[in-house]
Amino acid sequence: MGNEEFLRSLREEVDNIATAINPSDLGINLEHNYNPQLILAPNNISEIVTIMKLANKYGVSVYPIGSGSKFVKGICPFDEGVLVSLKNINKVVEYRPDNMSVEVESGLSINELQGMLAKDNIFFPIDTSNDLQTIGGIIATDAFGRKKYMYKTTRFYVMGMEFVSPQGEIIKVGGRTIKNVSSYDVHQLLAGSWGALGIITKATLRVKPIPEKGLVLQYVVKNGNELLRIIDSILFKEKLSLASLTFEQLDSSFLIKVELEGFAETLKLQQDLLEKNHGFKESNTNYADINNTQGIISLPLKSYLKGLEKLLELTKPETGIKIKGNATSGLLSFDINASREILQNLSDSINSLQGTLIFENLSLTQKNRGNAYNLLLRDIKNKIDPKHILVPASKVVRSRL
Amino acid sequence: MVDKRLIDQLRQIVGNENVLTSKISLETYAFDASPYSGRPSVVVFPTTTEMVVAIVNIANEKNIPLMPRGAGSCLSGGAVAPDGSIVISLTKMNNILEIDPLSKIALVEPGITNKQVQLAVESYGLMYAPDPASQNISTIGGNIAENAGGIRGVKYGSTKDHIIGLEVVLPTGDVITTGNIHSHVEPELDLTYYFCGSEGTLGIVTKAWLALSPINAEVKTMTAIFGSLENAGSCVADIIAQGVVPTTMEIMDNIVIKAVDDYLKLGLPRDAEALLLLEVDGFSSDVKTQVNSIINAFATNHALSYKIAGNEQERQDLWKARRSVNGALGKLKPANIVHDIVVPRDRLAIMLEKVAQLAKKYGIIIGQVAHAGDGNLHPTLYYDHRIPEEVEIIEEACDEIIKETIAQGGTISGEHGIGIEKLKYMPLAFNKPTLHLMKKIKDAFDPKNICNPGKLLPQITED
Numbered sequence: 115m116g117n118e119e120f121l122r123s124l125r126e127e128v129d130n131i132a133t134a135i136n137p138s139d140l141g142i143n144l145e146h147n148y149n150p151q152l153i154l155a156p157n158n159i160s161e162i163v164t165i166m167k168l169a170n171k172y173g174v175s176v177y178p179i180g181s182g183s184k185f186v187k188g189i190c191p192f193d194e195g196v197l198v199s200l201k202n203i204n205k206v207v208e209y210r211p212d213n214m215s216v217e218v219e220s221g222l223s224i225n226e227l228q229g230m231l232a233k234d235n236i237f238f239p240i241d242t243s244n245d246l247q248t249i250g251g252i253i254a255t256d257a258f259g260r261k262k263y264m265y266k267t268t269r270f271y272v273m274g275m276e277f278v279s280p281q282g283e284i285i286k287v288g289g290r291t292i293k294n295v296s297s298y299d300v301h302q303l304l305a306g307s308w309g310a311l312g313i314i315t316k317a318t319l320r321v322k323p324i325p326e327k328g329l330v331l332q333y334v335v336k337n338g339n340e341l342l343r344i345i346d347s348i349l350f351k352e353k354l355s356l357a358s359l360t361f362e363q364l365d366s367s368f369l370i371k372v373e374l375e376g377f378a379e380t381l382k383l384q385q386d387l388l389e390k391n392h393g394f395k396e397s398n399t400n401y402a403d404i405n406n407t408q409g410i411i412s413l414p415l416k417s418y419l420k421g422l423e424k425l426l427e428l429t430k431p432e433t434g435i436k437i438k439g440n441a442t443s444g445l446l447s448f449d450i451n452a453s454r455e456i457l458q459n460l461s462d463s464i465n466s467l468q469g470t471l472i473f474e475n476l477s478l479t480q481k482n483r484g485n486a487y488n489l490l491l492r493d494i495k496n497k498i499d500p501k502h503i504l505v506p507a508s509k510v511v512r513s514r515l
Numbered sequence: 516m517v518d519k520r521l522i523d524q525l526r527q528i529v530g531n532e533n534v535l536t537s538k539i540s541l542e543t544y545a546f547d548a549s550p551y552s553g554r555p556s557v558v559v560f561p562t563t564t565e566m567v568v569a570i571v572n573i574a575n576e577k578n579i580p581l582m583p584r585g586a587g588s589c590l591s592g593g594a595v596a597p598d599g600s601i602v603i604s605l606t607k608m609n610n611i612l613e614i615d616p617l618s619k620i621a622l623v624e625p626g627i628t629n630k631q632v633q634l635a636v637e638s639y640g641l642m643y644a645p646d647p648a649s650q651n652i653s654t655i656g657g658n659i660a661e662n663a664g665g666i667r668g669v670k671y672g673s674t675k676d677h678i679i680g681l682e683v684v685l686p687t688g689d690v691i692t693t694g695n696i697h698s699h700v701e702p703e704l705d706l707t708y709y710f711c712g713s714e715g716t717l718g719i720v721t722k723a724w725l726a727l728s729p730i731n732a733e734v735k736t737m738t739a740i741f742g743s744l745e746n747a748g749s750c751v752a753d754i755i756a757q758g759v760v761p762t763t764m765e766i767m768d769n770i771v772i773k774a775v776d777d778y779l780k781l782g783l784p785r786d787a788e789a790l791l792l793l794e795v796d797g798f799s800s801d802v803k804t805q806v807n808s809i810i811n812a813f814a815t816n817h818a819l820s821y822k823i824a825g826n827e828q829e830r831q832d833l834w835k836a837r838r839s840v841n842g843a844l845g846k847l848k849p850a851n852i853v854h855d856i857v858v859p860r861d862r863l864a865i866m867l868e869k870v871a872q873l874a875k876k877y878g879i880i881i882g883q884v885a886h887a888g889d890g891n892l893h894p895t896l897y898y899d900h901r902i903p904e905e906v907e908i909i910e911e912a913c914d915e916i917i918k919e920t921i922a923q924g925g926t927i928s929g930e931h932g933i934g935i936e937k938l939k940y941m942p943l944a945f946n947k948p949t950l951h952l953m954k955k956i957k958d959a960f961d962p963k964n965i966c967n968p969g970k971l972l973p974q975i976t977e978d
Contacts, residue, residue: 188702212752212861213890235758255702267699269708270676283948291857292889293673293929295662295712296937296944297971298953302675302708310704323758326804350617353729353798379800412700416617445700470700477701486689491704493959498952510704 116172117151120196123172124154127164131156132202140199142182147191150177155199159219159278159315165198166282166313169503176504178313180221180251183244188255188308190507198313200250207316208290211236215273215290217318220250237324239265243405250314256306260401261357263442264375268305274318275301280311280499290318303494310495310504310511327378328357331388332371332397334364338426341368342419344392345441348372349415352391354384362402362438366429371397404438407447409473415444417467422446424463428456444469488512517556521577525559525601528569533560533607544602547587547594551935555582555596560607564682564690564721567603571719572688574601580968581686583719585626585657588649590853591934593661593714593970603719605656611635612722619727620679625656625720629663632725641727644671647930656720662712664930667762669888670796671728673930675711682722683710686961694724714932715967717960731796734762735806736830739813739821740787744768744871744883747789748864750816751887754793755860759808763794764888765837768867771844771882775836778843783836787819791887792837837884844882848897852909856920857929860890869919870894877912879905891929917943938973950975 124131132155137144140155156162169176175195179185200221208217211234218227224238225245231237241259242252251257253275258267274288287300304312335341341361348359355376361368372394374381388394413421418441425446428435435450452460461478464471471478491511495502502513517536526534535541535558546552556579561567574581580600587594596602609626616639623632629650632643646665647653653663659681664673671677680694693707710717741747744766751764767775767790776783783790795805806823813821824830844851858866867883870892874881880897896912898905917927917940927933927940941950953972958964 210859210861212756213859214755215859256705258699262699266676270672279948279952283952284946285949285952286946287949289926290859290924291891291926291929292860293664293668293857293886293891294926295673295930295932296926296928297933297941298956299662299675299708299712300949300953300956302711303704303706303956305708307704308702323756323760326758353732355798377797377801377804379804380798383798383800410700414615414618414620416615443699472700481701483703484691486685487691487693487706489689490685490691490706490959493962494956497955497959510702 116174120168120172120174121152123168124165127168128161131161137182137197140201142179142199144182145186145191148186149193150195150197153197153199155202157202159203159284162198162203162278162313162315163282163284165196166278166280166503169196170281170501173501174503175506178250178309178505180248181223181244181246183247184251184255184257188509189505190509192507200248203315206230210290213290214321214323215318216321217274217290217316218249219316220248220253220314222249223247224249224252231321232324235324236321238319238321239271240268241265243403249317249319253305253314253317254307254309258443260360260440260443261373261375264357269302271320272301272305272317273320275304275314276316277304277312277314280504285312288318292320308505308508308510310508311498312504325375327376327381329374329381329385330371330397331374331385331394332369332399333392333394335368335370337366338368338429341370342422344370345422346419347392349418349441352387355380356442358443359441360401360404360439361441363436371401402438404440404445404447407438407449409448409450409471411446411464411469411471413444413446413464413467413469417469418444421464421467421469424460428452428460521573521579522557524573525557525570529559529561529566533562534558544584544587544604545596547589547592549590549592549595549934549936551592551595553596553600554598555600555602558602558604560604562607564684567684567719567721568688568690570601570603571684571686574965575686575688575963578963578965580965581719582967583656583660583715585654585660586628586649586652588653588657589661589934590855590931591928591936593932593934593967594657595935597968605654605719608721614639616641621725621727623655623723623725625659625723626654628652628654629658636727637730640730642730643725644677644728645674655723655725659711659720659723660713660715661932664886664889664891668886669764670760670762675708677726677728678707678711678723679726680724681707681710681720683718683720685718686963686966712932714934714971716957716971718966731798733799733802734794734796734830735802736792736794736824736833737806737809737821738793738833739791739818740784741789741791741816741818742787744789744867745864746816746818747791748867748887750791750812750818751863752861753812753816754809755888757808757812759795759805761793761795761805761809761888763792764886765792766790766867766883766885766887767837767840768871768883770880771840771884774843774847774882775839778846779835779839781836784819790836792833840884844895844897847880847882848899850898850900852896852913854894854896854913854916855891855928855931856894856916856925857889857891858920858923858925860888862923862925863887863890866892866920866923866925870916873912873915873919877908879908879912886929889929890925933971935970941973947975
């Protein structure tokens with residue numbers, strides 16, 4: 115309801131706001147069952163405030179969006195409401211290299227941020243696979259990259275934030291200092307909220323000096339047993355400046371890559387050791403994409419080898435299984451021709467290892483978070499967004515249970 | 516008047532031996548390490564999550580305030596018992612439930628001390644990185660509630676950087692488990708980090724999954740002295756800008772150097788304006804590279820001299836001065852206030868200078884120690900609490916320090932928290948809609964406002 119009135123009032127209050135009917139007009143690709151009635155690309159933060167206030171007044175749903183690369187993962191299909199693109203909200207607000215901090219608007223892409231920082235030999239440690247992702251998007255999804263083992267996830271680099279609340283207030287929390295215990299870390303609630311608690315407009319990020327050296331080594335093992343042995347050794351036994359340990363299946367053999375980051379002299383010693391002990395050689399080939407597969411398994415590190423063993427047991431001509439993995443992130447991914455029984459069996463095993471199995475976007479394992487947790491999220495949502503204006507189709511925060 | 520029926524109910528839950536009601540016990544649990552105190556009505560020592568739930572349910576039913584408590588070492592009044600409250604001391608829930616050296620995770624109960632965790636994981640070649648100065652007594656639950664920092668904070672961050680999940684009894688009596696302990700592939704809103712630093716106002720942590728870090732092969736400690744605070748401050752900024760991340764960078768000013776030297780007779784350079792203490796860790800080749808960069812920064816910033824500890828004994832000697840600061844400063848005047856402010860690291864030198872100017876302006880003694888590597892200053896103001904004029908001047912100087920901190924782009928607390936002490940500064944640090952939003956979220960966690968009421972959020976008038 116209220117869409118026309120909403121747009122008319124918006125036009126009265128805002129002079130020159132870009133609108134579109136089709137997400138692709140703004141360079142966003144969404145699946146066909148995501149159908150906003152209108153798309154807006156505000157030019158500044160006060161326009162977002164106006165949008166939220168009017169959306170509350172007329173009962174119009176609002177969906178903030180960055181590059182759109184993760185949108186469908188956290189939000190159910192919908193066919194109403196307004197999509198608000200942050201692409202024009204993309205300035206660098208305050209860059210303080212001597213404090214290792216940078217404040218940016220949320221529509222800035224990770225690519226542009228890294229480009230600016232690199233001039234001062236500084237980087238933002240989240241190595242997302244998609245350069246176009248926006249800062250707002252990676253915070254809202256608490257994104258992490260291949261080197262999660264070394265750098266963890268985005269939330270740990272957010273020191274301060276400005277966001278527009280679901281009721282259209284500008285909220286400023288945190289700050290630009292490394293240490294800060296001045297009241298609640300509301301920005302930690304927004305990080306990983308998938309847009310449901312506020313529209314992130316600015317973030318102050320902690321950045322780091324680029325390590326003196328980065329190095330990728332590779333080695334091909336002939337079979338699964340060898341793979342298990344090498345992962346065990348590198349992940350759990352050797353003392354390394356380990357950024358990532360990944361592998362991919364090539365027919366019956368496996369290509370393993372070890373990524374090291376740190377001081378040059380130390381890395382030289384570790385390189386020599388890995389060459390001597392296992393036969394690793396320096397690599398300059400690209401990384402396999404571990405995201406676009408049918409199945410994804412996430413495991414606690416201590417059960418990683420057991421989970422991998424289970425997958426390897428499925429290596430038979432009829433399954434045609436192809437396995438890839440990021441051991442340091444506890445991830446396994448695979449494509450398979452599998453029967454329902456095989457998948458059931460696999461999900462039982464992964465469950466018993468306290469892991470998660472997602473197959474063709476459906477979770478096949480049980481998560482026993484309990485109802486109290488979801489009720490609390492609902493209560494938070496209802497307090498700050500009583501009319502359920504912001505991302506009502508969220509998969510993460512359900513306003514009605 | 517204490518409600519007899521309440522006491523009986525509590526005794527049934529936790530056992531007679533785990534309920535304190537005597538006047539002297541109540542007085543003991545009325546305060547923390549700040550100057551404030553309250554009047555609790557009873558102290559209980561639950562030993563299981565179920566007991567905590569039962570206590571919270573009673574409090575809910577009768578609308579009694581709750582004060583979850585660890586060691587009570589809070590410096591800002593966060594653990595001061597509200598009047599009429601039930602103090603829930605978690606110190607008897609102090610077990611280590613699991614150490615998983617492969618995933619580098621420890622699952623512990625909240626009453627265990629930080630130090631006990633360190634000792635337990637050490638044999639696996641691991642450490643729990645946050646190491647607050649109070650680590651011998653402060654508990655993990657308290658560390659989480661206050662988001663405690665530590666000496667190694669420059670490199671390793673604070674408590675929230677090392678927590679991966681929590682079991683929490685909410686003020687409604689519901690129990691939740693937070694965290695992506697075993698998986699991070701499904702979209703989920705993780706509440707873990709909102710509990711860190713919430714000062715016991717959102718619930719009672721009953722279990723915590725801690726992320727452990729490998730103990731580094733080598734540590735190198737060094738000190739340098741400078742002819743001005745400004746040079747020491749820029750040296751810190753230079754070291755950070757060069758990409759070296761020491762575990763520790765501590766600054767002491769001339770007042771502190773002299774006081775410590777008077778106290779310990781260490782032969783410190785009494786006319787030095789600033790002393791910088793640094794520590795780096797890593798593989799031995801890492802340490803070598805970092806030490807070289809730091810020595811360069813010393814030279815660029817006109818350090819008068821520097822020392823590197825050659826062995827553990829020499830390292831302890833270098834640390835001795837820093838560790839004795841509180842004892843030494845206690846000799847200067849009968850009373851003191853330790854401030855806890857934090858500025859961007861590029862403003863550290865300016866802020867040290869501004870505080871020194873304020874000391875001159877008000878004609879008072881302010882000793883300055885700072886966790887320089889993270890921009891966290893602890894100016895200590897000395898006075899005689901028996902002289903009302905001195906008290907007044909000190910209060911005025913404190914307010915001015917806070918205003919200057921905010922003007923420099925800093926914030927009102929780096930590690931001690933808001934508690935009661937800094938409630939009055941909250942409206943300086945946050946706009947009204949932000950405070951309102953925080954209150955709404957608090958209401959969602961604690962609809963009856965029974966969990967540590969009166970802390971962290973000031974009274975705000977409804978629009």
